Amino acid sequence: MRLLLRILFWSATTSLSVAHLRADAVAADIARIHVEAIGGQERIDRLHSFRAAGQSQLGDVTLEFQMWAARPRSIRIEVMMGNQVLVQGWDGRHEPWIQNGRDGAGQLMPDAVKTRFKSESDFDTPLINPETRGFALEYAGEDEVGGRPVVKLLATRDLTDQSTLFLAAVLHALVIVRQDRVRLAADGTRVATQTLYGDFRPVLGVILPHQLRTYEGETLVSDVMLNWIEPNPPIEPTMFSLAGGPDESVEEENLKAPPAAEQHERILELAN
Numbered sequence: 001m002r003l004l005l006r007i008l009f010w011s012a013t014t015s016l017s018v019a020h021l022r023a024d025a026v027a028a029d030i031a032r033i034h035v036e037a038i039g040g041q042e043r044i045d046r047l048h049s050f051r052a053a054g055q056s057q058l059g060d061v062t063l064e065f066q067m068w069a070a071r072p073r074s075i076r077i078e079v080m081m082g083n084q085v086l087v088q089g090w091d092g093r094h095e096p097w098i099q100n101g102r103d104g105a106g107q108l109m110p111d112a113v114k115t116r117f118k119s120e121s122d123f124d125t126p127l128i129n130p131e132t133r134g135f136a137l138e139y140a141g142e143d144e145v146g147g148r149p150v151v152k153l154l155a156t157r158d159l160t161d162q163s164t165l166f167l168a169a170v171l172h173a174l175v176i177v178r179q180d181r182v183r184l185a186a187d188g189t190r191v192a193t194q195t196l197y198g199d200f201r202p203v204l205g206v207i208l209p210h211q212l213r214t215y216e217g218e219t220l221v222s223d224v225m226l227n228w229i230e231p232n233p234p235i236e237p238t239m240f241s242l243a244g245g246p247d248e249s250v251e252e253e254n255l256k257a258p259p260a261a262e263q264h265e266r267i268l269e270l271a272n
Helices: 002-020 023-038 041-046 111-119 252-256 260-269
Strands: 049-058 061-070 074-081 084-090 097-100 106-108 136-145 148-157 161-170 173-184 190-203 206-216 219-231
Touching: 023 041, 023 136, 023 148, 023 173, 023 206, 084 111, 136 161, 148 173, 173 206, 190 219
Parallel strands: none
Antiparallel strands: 049 061, 049 219, 061 074, 074 084, 084 097, 097 106, 136 148, 148 161, 161 173, 173 190, 190 206, 206 219
Protein backbone atom coordinates (compact mmCIF):
# COMPACT_ATOMS: atom_id res chain seq x y z
CA MET A 1 0.00 0.00 0.00
CA ARG A 2 2.86 2.38 0.73
CA LEU A 3 4.13 1.88 -2.81
CA LEU A 4 0.72 2.61 -4.30
CA LEU A 5 0.40 5.81 -2.25
CA ARG A 6 3.87 6.81 -3.39
CA ILE A 7 2.86 6.32 -7.03
CA LEU A 8 -0.39 8.27 -6.62
CA PHE A 9 1.41 11.08 -4.80
CA TRP A 10 4.01 11.24 -7.55
CA SER A 11 1.30 11.36 -10.25
CA ALA A 12 -0.56 14.15 -8.48
CA THR A 13 2.56 16.31 -8.19
CA THR A 14 4.11 15.59 -11.59
CA SER A 15 2.23 18.35 -13.40
CA LEU A 16 3.67 20.87 -10.93
CA SER A 17 7.25 19.66 -10.94
CA VAL A 18 7.95 18.25 -14.38
CA ALA A 19 8.54 21.67 -15.92
CA HIS A 20 11.53 22.06 -13.63
CA LEU A 21 13.06 18.67 -14.38
CA ARG A 22 14.65 17.13 -17.46
CA ALA A 23 12.33 14.74 -19.29
CA ASP A 24 14.91 11.95 -19.20
CA ALA A 25 15.44 12.34 -15.44
CA VAL A 26 11.71 12.09 -14.78
CA ALA A 27 11.52 9.04 -17.05
CA ALA A 28 14.37 7.36 -15.18
CA ASP A 29 12.54 7.89 -11.88
CA ILE A 30 9.34 6.38 -13.30
CA ALA A 31 11.27 3.40 -14.69
CA ARG A 32 12.82 2.78 -11.26
CA ILE A 33 9.40 2.90 -9.59
CA HIS A 34 8.07 0.49 -12.22
CA VAL A 35 10.90 -2.00 -11.64
CA GLU A 36 10.40 -1.86 -7.87
CA ALA A 37 6.63 -2.20 -8.23
CA ILE A 38 6.58 -5.30 -10.43
CA GLY A 39 8.91 -7.21 -8.12
CA GLY A 40 12.28 -5.48 -7.88
CA GLN A 41 15.51 -5.91 -9.81
CA GLU A 42 16.65 -8.96 -7.84
CA ARG A 43 13.50 -10.94 -8.66
CA ILE A 44 13.57 -9.76 -12.27
CA ASP A 45 17.16 -11.00 -12.59
CA ARG A 46 16.17 -14.40 -11.13
CA LEU A 47 13.50 -14.81 -13.83
CA HIS A 48 15.88 -15.47 -16.71
CA SER A 49 13.61 -17.71 -18.82
CA PHE A 50 10.07 -19.05 -19.03
CA ARG A 51 7.78 -21.51 -20.75
CA ALA A 52 4.18 -20.52 -21.49
CA ALA A 53 1.09 -22.03 -23.10
CA GLY A 54 -2.13 -20.49 -24.34
CA GLN A 55 -4.30 -19.60 -27.28
CA SER A 56 -4.19 -17.00 -30.01
CA GLN A 57 -7.40 -15.85 -31.65
CA LEU A 58 -6.88 -14.97 -35.32
CA GLY A 59 -10.25 -14.05 -36.79
CA ASP A 60 -12.47 -17.09 -36.40
CA VAL A 61 -9.50 -19.41 -35.82
CA THR A 62 -8.16 -20.31 -32.36
CA LEU A 63 -4.59 -21.62 -32.30
CA GLU A 64 -3.01 -23.48 -29.39
CA PHE A 65 0.65 -22.72 -28.80
CA GLN A 66 3.59 -23.15 -26.49
CA MET A 67 6.43 -20.68 -26.19
CA TRP A 68 9.89 -20.69 -24.60
CA ALA A 69 11.86 -17.48 -24.06
CA ALA A 70 15.16 -16.63 -22.43
CA ARG A 71 17.11 -13.48 -21.74
CA PRO A 72 18.19 -11.54 -23.66
CA ARG A 73 16.44 -12.37 -26.99
CA SER A 74 16.04 -16.13 -27.44
CA ILE A 75 12.59 -17.43 -28.37
CA ARG A 76 10.86 -20.56 -29.67
CA ILE A 77 7.16 -20.80 -30.57
CA GLU A 78 5.32 -24.02 -31.44
CA VAL A 79 1.81 -23.65 -32.86
CA MET A 80 -0.62 -26.51 -33.31
CA MET A 81 -2.73 -26.21 -36.48
CA GLY A 82 -4.80 -29.36 -36.90
CA ASN A 83 -2.32 -32.21 -37.15
CA GLN A 84 0.56 -29.87 -37.89
CA VAL A 85 3.09 -28.29 -35.57
CA LEU A 86 4.69 -25.15 -36.95
CA VAL A 87 7.83 -23.90 -35.24
CA GLN A 88 9.72 -20.60 -35.28
CA GLY A 89 12.82 -19.75 -33.30
CA TRP A 90 15.80 -17.50 -32.79
CA ASP A 91 18.85 -17.82 -30.55
CA GLY A 92 19.39 -14.04 -30.53
CA ARG A 93 22.69 -14.32 -32.42
CA HIS A 94 22.25 -16.07 -35.76
CA GLU A 95 19.35 -15.80 -38.19
CA PRO A 96 15.75 -16.66 -37.16
CA TRP A 97 14.37 -19.87 -38.63
CA ILE A 98 11.14 -21.71 -39.43
CA GLN A 99 10.35 -25.42 -39.38
CA ASN A 100 7.42 -27.67 -40.28
CA GLY A 101 7.10 -30.17 -37.44
CA ARG A 102 9.44 -30.60 -34.50
CA ASP A 103 11.59 -32.99 -36.53
CA GLY A 104 10.89 -31.57 -39.97
CA ALA A 105 13.15 -29.78 -42.39
CA GLY A 106 14.03 -26.25 -41.34
CA GLN A 107 15.00 -23.15 -43.23
CA LEU A 108 16.01 -19.58 -42.58
CA MET A 109 13.15 -17.16 -42.05
CA PRO A 110 12.28 -15.00 -45.07
CA ASP A 111 13.49 -11.41 -44.91
CA ALA A 112 9.93 -10.05 -44.95
CA VAL A 113 9.20 -11.92 -41.72
CA LYS A 114 12.47 -12.04 -39.80
CA THR A 115 12.83 -8.30 -39.16
CA ARG A 116 9.50 -8.18 -37.36
CA PHE A 117 10.20 -11.43 -35.51
CA LYS A 118 13.54 -10.18 -34.23
CA SER A 119 12.10 -6.84 -33.16
CA GLU A 120 9.49 -8.60 -30.99
CA SER A 121 11.86 -11.06 -29.31
CA ASP A 122 13.28 -8.99 -26.44
CA PHE A 123 12.80 -10.83 -23.14
CA ASP A 124 12.56 -7.59 -21.15
CA THR A 125 10.59 -4.39 -21.71
CA PRO A 126 12.44 -1.14 -22.51
CA LEU A 127 12.18 -0.15 -18.83
CA ILE A 128 14.38 -3.01 -17.62
CA ASN A 129 18.05 -1.91 -17.62
CA PRO A 130 17.35 0.61 -20.40
CA GLU A 131 20.83 2.18 -20.47
CA THR A 132 22.72 -1.08 -20.95
CA ARG A 133 20.28 -2.17 -23.67
CA GLY A 134 20.52 1.05 -25.66
CA PHE A 135 17.17 2.64 -24.81
CA ALA A 136 16.77 6.37 -24.26
CA LEU A 137 13.76 7.26 -22.09
CA GLU A 138 11.79 10.50 -21.95
CA TYR A 139 8.74 11.58 -19.98
CA ALA A 140 5.85 12.23 -22.40
CA GLY A 141 3.01 13.51 -20.19
CA GLU A 142 -0.22 12.03 -18.87
CA ASP A 143 -3.23 10.45 -20.57
CA GLU A 144 -5.99 7.86 -20.10
CA VAL A 145 -6.26 4.25 -21.29
CA GLY A 146 -9.66 2.60 -20.89
CA GLY A 147 -10.75 5.36 -18.52
CA ARG A 148 -7.70 4.78 -16.29
CA PRO A 149 -5.14 7.57 -15.72
CA VAL A 150 -1.68 6.77 -17.07
CA VAL A 151 1.74 8.35 -17.39
CA LYS A 152 3.59 8.08 -20.70
CA LEU A 153 7.23 7.38 -21.44
CA LEU A 154 8.95 7.53 -24.81
CA ALA A 155 11.54 4.75 -25.38
CA THR A 156 13.87 5.01 -28.38
CA ARG A 157 16.63 2.65 -29.54
CA ASP A 158 18.93 3.19 -32.53
CA LEU A 159 16.44 5.71 -33.98
CA THR A 160 14.73 2.78 -35.76
CA ASP A 161 12.60 1.51 -32.89
CA GLN A 162 10.41 3.90 -30.93
CA SER A 163 7.69 3.12 -28.39
CA THR A 164 5.31 5.13 -26.26
CA LEU A 165 4.69 3.22 -23.02
CA PHE A 166 1.53 3.87 -20.99
CA LEU A 167 1.84 2.99 -17.29
CA ALA A 168 -1.00 2.67 -14.78
CA ALA A 169 -1.48 1.48 -11.20
CA VAL A 170 -2.66 -2.16 -11.29
CA LEU A 171 -2.47 -4.71 -8.42
CA HIS A 172 -0.67 -2.11 -6.26
CA ALA A 173 1.99 -1.84 -8.95
CA LEU A 174 2.88 0.54 -11.77
CA VAL A 175 2.68 -1.61 -14.91
CA ILE A 176 2.74 -1.11 -18.69
CA VAL A 177 -0.86 -1.38 -19.92
CA ARG A 178 -0.24 -0.24 -23.50
CA GLN A 179 2.62 0.10 -25.95
CA ASP A 180 2.42 2.13 -29.16
CA ARG A 181 5.37 1.14 -31.30
CA VAL A 182 6.85 2.37 -34.58
CA ARG A 183 9.65 0.34 -36.12
CA LEU A 184 11.55 0.50 -39.39
CA ALA A 185 10.79 -2.49 -41.65
CA ALA A 186 13.34 -4.14 -43.93
CA ASP A 187 12.04 -2.19 -46.95
CA GLY A 188 12.40 1.14 -45.14
CA THR A 189 8.72 1.65 -44.39
CA ARG A 190 7.55 2.53 -40.88
CA VAL A 191 5.23 0.01 -39.24
CA ALA A 192 2.98 1.14 -36.37
CA THR A 193 1.42 -1.26 -33.86
CA GLN A 194 -0.50 -0.88 -30.61
CA THR A 195 -0.42 -3.59 -27.94
CA LEU A 196 -2.74 -3.68 -24.92
CA TYR A 197 -1.66 -5.71 -21.86
CA GLY A 198 -3.96 -7.24 -19.25
CA ASP A 199 -4.57 -10.09 -16.80
CA PHE A 200 -1.50 -9.31 -14.68
CA ARG A 201 -0.27 -12.13 -12.44
CA PRO A 202 2.94 -12.77 -10.48
CA VAL A 203 5.50 -15.21 -11.91
CA LEU A 204 8.33 -16.01 -9.51
CA GLY A 205 7.43 -12.76 -7.74
CA VAL A 206 7.46 -10.66 -10.94
CA ILE A 207 4.15 -9.25 -12.19
CA LEU A 208 3.65 -10.13 -15.87
CA PRO A 209 0.74 -9.71 -18.30
CA HIS A 210 -1.05 -12.86 -19.44
CA GLN A 211 -3.17 -11.22 -22.15
CA LEU A 212 -1.83 -9.28 -25.16
CA ARG A 213 -3.89 -7.70 -27.93
CA THR A 214 -2.05 -6.18 -30.88
CA TYR A 215 -3.53 -3.84 -33.48
CA GLU A 216 -2.21 -2.44 -36.74
CA GLY A 217 -4.35 0.61 -37.28
CA GLU A 218 -7.93 -0.46 -36.52
CA THR A 219 -7.23 -4.11 -37.33
CA LEU A 220 -6.79 -6.63 -34.50
CA VAL A 221 -3.93 -8.79 -35.74
CA SER A 222 -3.27 -10.87 -32.61
CA ASP A 223 -5.24 -11.69 -29.46
CA VAL A 224 -3.12 -13.86 -27.16
CA MET A 225 -4.16 -15.36 -23.82
CA LEU A 226 -1.57 -17.20 -21.73
CA ASN A 227 -3.02 -19.94 -19.53
CA TRP A 228 0.15 -20.25 -17.49
CA ILE A 229 3.80 -19.23 -17.35
CA GLU A 230 6.42 -21.58 -15.89
CA PRO A 231 9.50 -19.73 -14.59
CA ASN A 232 13.02 -20.93 -15.39
CA PRO A 233 12.10 -24.29 -16.99
CA PRO A 234 14.71 -26.83 -18.13
CA ILE A 235 15.93 -25.66 -21.54
CA GLU A 236 18.05 -27.72 -23.91
CA PRO A 237 21.07 -25.80 -25.27
CA THR A 238 19.83 -26.28 -28.87
CA MET A 239 16.18 -25.37 -28.26
CA PHE A 240 16.49 -21.96 -29.89
CA SER A 241 18.74 -23.11 -32.75
CA LEU A 242 17.77 -24.67 -36.07
CA ALA A 243 18.46 -28.42 -35.86
CA GLY A 244 20.98 -29.44 -38.53
CA GLY A 245 21.27 -25.90 -39.82
CA PRO A 246 19.18 -24.33 -42.60
CA ASP A 247 18.13 -26.21 -45.71
CA GLU A 248 20.02 -24.07 -48.19
CA SER A 249 18.64 -26.04 -51.13
CA VAL A 250 15.28 -24.30 -50.70
CA GLU A 251 15.08 -21.31 -53.01
CA GLU A 252 13.97 -17.94 -51.66
CA GLU A 253 10.85 -17.96 -53.85
CA ASN A 254 9.77 -21.22 -52.25
CA LEU A 255 10.24 -19.69 -48.81
CA LYS A 256 7.75 -16.97 -49.65
CA ALA A 257 5.20 -19.13 -51.45
CA PRO A 258 1.86 -20.06 -49.82
CA PRO A 259 0.68 -21.89 -47.87
CA ALA A 260 3.85 -22.14 -45.75
CA ALA A 261 4.44 -18.39 -45.61
CA GLU A 262 0.87 -17.78 -44.45
CA GLN A 263 1.27 -20.36 -41.68
CA HIS A 264 4.56 -18.87 -40.55
CA GLU A 265 3.05 -15.40 -40.52
CA ARG A 266 0.37 -16.70 -38.14
CA ILE A 267 3.05 -17.99 -35.78
CA LEU A 268 4.83 -14.65 -35.90
CA GLU A 269 1.69 -12.85 -34.72
CA LEU A 270 1.92 -14.80 -31.44
CA ALA A 271 5.17 -13.06 -30.61
CA ASN A 272 3.60 -9.58 -30.55
